[in-house]
Amino acid sequence: MIDKNKILFALPMALAFTGGISSVQAATLDDVEARGNLNCGVNVGLSGFSSTNENGTWQGLDVETCRGIAAAIFNDPEKVVFTPLTAKERFTALQSGEIDVLSRNTTWTATRDNSLGLNFTTTTFYDGQGFMLDKSLGIKNLEDLDGASICIQSGTTHELNLADYFPSRNINIDTVTFDTPDQTAQGFASGRCDVLTSDTSQLSALRLQLPNPDSVEILENLISKEPLGPVVRQGDDQWFDIVKWTIFAMINAEELGVTSENVDDMRNDPPSPQVARLLGVDGNYGEQLGLSNDWAYNILKHVGNYGEVFSHTVGEESPLNISRGMNALWNEGGILYAPPVR
Numbered sequence: 001m002i003d004k005n006k007i008l009f010a011l012p013m014a015l016a017f018t019g020g021i022s023s024v025q026a027a028t029l030d031d032v033e034a035r036g037n038l039n040c041g042v043n044v045g046l047s048g049f050s051s052t053n054e055n056g057t058w059q060g061l062d063v064e065t066c067r068g069i070a071a072a073i074f075n076d077p078e079k080v081v082f083t084p085l086t087a088k089e090r091f092t093a094l095q096s097g098e099i100d101v102l103s104r105n106t107t108w109t110a111t112r113d114n115s116l117g118l119n120f121t122t123t124t125f126y127d128g129q130g131f132m133l134d135k136s137l138g139i140k141n142l143e144d145l146d147g148a149s150i151c152i153q154s155g156t157t158h159e160l161n162l163a164d165y166f167p168s169r170n171i172n173i174d175t176v177t178f179d180t181p182d183q184t185a186q187g188f189a190s191g192r193c194d195v196l197t198s199d200t201s202q203l204s205a206l207r208l209q210l211p212n213p214d215s216v217e218i219l220e221n222l223i224s225k226e227p228l229g230p231v232v233r234q235g236d237d238q239w240f241d242i243v244k245w246t247i248f249a250m251i252n253a254e255e256l257g258v259t260s261e262n263v264d265d266m267r268n269d270p271p272s273p274q275v276a277r278l279l280g281v282d283g284n285y286g287e288q289l290g291l292s293n294d295w296a297y298n299i300l301k302h303v304g305n306y307g308e309v310f311s312h313t314v315g316e317e318s319p320l321n322i323s324r325g326m327n328a329l330w331n332e333g334g335i336l337y338a339p340p341v342r
Contacts, residue, residue, distance in 0.1 A: 040101055075298045117234050149173070158199075189211060238290055252341060263297060
C-alpha cells in the first residue's frame with residue numbers, strides 16, 4: 001500500500017531539488033546580467049597580473065580572465081568593474097557579495113576551498129614560492145639563508161610555507177611583514193630585510209619596481225606548489241561552470257590553434273569537429289551554461305586564447321618575460337590542460 005504521508009513529505013523535498021535549487025544556482029548570472037556588468041576583485045597592483053597603465057586601464061593575466069567572462073556573458077569585454085583588494089580583504093569581499101569573482105593571484109589550498117564557503121574554479125597560472133636577494137650576497141642555496149631576515153606579505157600562504165620549511169631544517173630566519181606587494185618590495189629595497197619571498201611570478205613583477213633590477217636575482221629553489229586561479233562563492237553551480245569554462249575555452253582554443261586573429265575564419269569554415277563545437281557551430285554548449293552558443297567565440301574574438309593572453313601580460317611580449325614552463329600546454333611539455341568541449 002502506498003503511504004500518502006510519505007508522498008506528502010517527499011513532494012516539497014522534490015520541489016526543493018528542482019525549482020528551488022535551480023533558482024539559487026542562477027542567482028549570480030541573473031545579478032550580473034541585471035546589473036549590466038561583472039564585479040571582479042583583483043590585486044591592488046601586480047605587474048603582469050593586475051595593475052593599471054598610464055591611462056588608468058586595468059591590465060594583466062587576472063584582468064583578462066575577467067574580461068573573458070564578461071565577453072562570454074555580454075559579448076563585451078569592457079563590461080567589468082575592477083575592485084582592487086589586498087590579501088586580507090579578498091575573501092571577505094567575495095563572501096559578502098561585493099564582487100562576483102575573485103581573480104587575484106590566489107593560491108588554491110584545502111582550507112580556502114573547504115572552509116570559507118568558496119570554490120576555486122581552475123588554475124590559470126602554476127607557480128611556486130621563491131626568494132629574491134641581492135646578487136652581492138653570493139647566496140645560491142636556501143641553506144645559506146640561516147640568520148637572514150625575510151620580507152613577506154601578510155595574509156598569504158607564504159607565511160605558512162616559511163613556517164613549514166625552515167624550522168624543520170634548523171634554518172633560523174626572521175620575518176618582516178607588510179600588507180601589500182608594493183610595501184613588501186619597498187621594504188626590501190630600503191634594506192629592511194635581506195631577502196624578499198613570494199610566488200616567483202610576483203617576484204618577477206616586483207623586481208621591475210626596484211631602483212636597480214639587475215642587482216638582484218631570484219633563486220631557482222622553490223619551497224611550495226602555488227596553483228593560482230579564480231574563486232567564486234559556493235552554492236552557485238551555474239556560475240562556477242561559467243567561470244571555469246571561460247578559462248577552459250581559452251586553453252582549448254590555444255591547443256586547437258584558434259586565435260583572436262583567425263577565429264572568424266575558423267567559425268566560417270571549421271577545420272575540425274572540435275573547433276566547430278568550441279565556436280558554437282555545432283552543439284548547444286553555450287545554452288548548457290545559460291549563455292548564447294557563441295560564448296566561446298566571443299571570448300576568443302575579444303580577448304584571445306590562453307597563449308595570446310599569457311604572452312602579452314607576463315610572457316615574451318611583456319616586461320616580465322616569464323617562460324611558459326609548467327604553464328605550457330600538456331602536449332608541449334607543460335601541465336596546462338582543459339577538458340574537451342563535447
